[in-house]
Amino acid sequence: MSIALNTEERDLQQALRRYLDAEVAPLVAEYERRREFPWDLLGGLYEFGYVRGAVARAHGGDEVGAMVQAVLMEEAGRCWGSLRTTVNVQGMVAMLLSRAGTDAQRARFLDPMLAASRFGWFALTEAEAGSDAGALRCTGRRDGDSFVLNGRKIYITNALHCDFGILLARQLDEDGADRGVSAFLVDAAESPYGVHDIAHMPVRSTTSCELVFDDVRIPAENLLGEPGSGFGLAMAAVNQGRLNMAMGAVGLSQACLEAAVRFSRERRQFGKSLAEFQLVQQMVVDIAVGTQTARLLGYDAARVLDAGGDGRYECSMAKYYCGETAGRSATLALQVHGGAGLMEEFPVERYFRDAREATIPEGTSQIQVLQMGKHLLGRSALR
Ligand SMILES: Cc1cc2nc3c(=O)[nH]c(=O)nc-3n(C[C@H](O)[C@H](O)[C@H](O)COP(=O)(O)OP(=O)(O)OC[C@H]3O[C@@H](n4cnc5c(N)ncnc54)[C@H](O)[C@@H]3O)c2cc1C
Structure with missing residues (x-):
């Protein structure tokens, strides 16, 4: 334990470590061997501030500071890389919904996330756009009261298990005019898309997925934030x-x-x-x-x-x-x-x-x- 932490942060660290050592650590080897993740454990972990900590109090979250987030991630990383990766991505999706979602979007996507009953992916990376994310080619073209999504994403954490996700894609008007990169909410039940795991070396209890969008239609109200604000959201x-x-x-x-x-x-x-x-x-x-x-x-x-x-x-x-x-x-x-x-x-x-x-x-x-x-x-x- 470090004296760089105040008493409250140290208490959190100790309580969390005890919980993870007792409740999660004994499960890790078997879940890793099976390449599965115990999703039903997450609700208990959110009580410590995972995922909820990234969300404003006004939206049902705990709104914790960066140092508390640091302690949460340090302890998750000490216990299990697949857990750290999973709560990291869930927290990021929840944070973006809290920052940019409409009331209706938060009710539909964020509230069940905070209850650990729905899970989300975040998709930026493409085969030709990794470190150079600005080169992304996925598109969402306006068509009446819908957007039609086309393109592919790779290495998307846990997409196989998730119910919905945030897709970064170039927003096109009906006439093809480019509005810049926007964030789109894609619900797997409403707008089925292709998804499969890419076999990978680390964090074996996560999936690392390719997503395929071939004329996938989503309602226009699933635009998250302003047109062209996708990179701004990601950079935040x-x-x-x-x-x-x-x-x-x-x-x-x-x-x-x-x-x-x-x-x-x-x-x-x-x-x-x-x-x-x-x-x-x-x-x-x-x-x-x-x-x-x-x-x-x-x-x-x-x-x-x-x-x-x-x-x-x-x-x-x-x-x-x-x-x-x-x-x-x-x-x-x-x-x-x-x-x-x-x-x-x-x-x-x-x-x-x-x-x-x-x-x-x-x-x-x-x-x-x-x-x-x-x-x-x-x-x-x-x-
Ligand atoms: C386990 C895992 C989970 C992931 N989860 C997600 C996710 O959920 N969502 C998502 O969108 N993405 C995800 N990613 C993708 C991740 O963000 C990218 O892998 C990362 O941004 C690097 O891109 P790349 O793999 O295409 O490598 P590249 O950009 O092709 O880089 C290859 C090598 O070249 C170097 N390089 C590249 N450009 C330069 C430069 N200008 N100067 C010097 N060196 C350079 C890099 O440092 C690297 O060493 C995940 C990746 C992994 C491995």
Whole structure:
């Protein structure tokens, strides 16, 4: 536990850790093996502030600050990468509905989300538009009192299980005039679309889906926010999204540290426990130093956001450093385990896979470097 947290934040962290260790951690290995997720657990977790914390009180949420969000994500990441990814995306969808939804949209989509009875996806990435999201090609063309959606999205978290989602697509008038990128609410029951999982390495209890829209018709009232405001909406969530990923990676590093300490104390070679070998101590200490440095960078970014700062630079730094550190922590923890680290019966095998995710979504490490470079040097190297 860190003294960088105030009493309330530390109490939340301790209560949440106890809950996750008792109620969720024992389920993880089996759900990962089956590549399934226990969706019915989420209602209990929302009581701590997951998802509801991202929503205004006026709309039925808890409206928590960035530091509380940071603690929530750190603990989710320590417990289970698939859980952290799932609550992160649900929170983002809920936040966008709270910020930009009409009363009718909130009643239809947000209220059941907060009750953990409906779940949403968020779709920006396309095969030709990843880091360069502005190159997206999906379209929503106006046709009377509908929009007709066409195009494909990839890597969309949990879309297979979700009931609806927020699609970013180019909004076209009936005459083909381009109104810019808008956000569209797509309800799977009302407007069926193609969806299938793409087999993937990390966070195995999530699906990572391709979405296919071939003349999918949605009602015109499903436009979320103003025409052309889609990127603005996504950018409003960008800092919190980066910080969420960063703190999930800190939690994962912490889990690596705990596993490395546990294993090196238990395992004996050459008549001694591994913990007594200096080279093993070096690996364990390197994980600890990296984890604590990453944690303090993440907490610092959260404090900047809570103080009303823009936080763009700090969130990029946290996303970059915490993501890269998670990869190093997992590599070292696996090394401490020797051959056992590569076996599914030990959690470091999962940590190693999940750590590879930390440097990619919400802006890759390279994109964070370029954002920070622009901030420091006043020149963009993005294109
Ligand atoms: C597990 C997982 C879940 C995801 N969930 C979602 C989701 O729910 N919704 C969604 O919309 N998307 C999602 N994504 C997509 C994610 O946001 C993208 O993968 C990410 O933005 C990177 O895009 P890309 O994969 O196309 O990589 P690319 O953009 O093709 O990048 C490939 C490599 O080139 C580097 N690169 C690219 N451009 C530059 C540049 N200008 N300078 C230097 N280096 C550069 C990158 O850093 C990277 O190393 C998810 C991805 C993963 C892996």
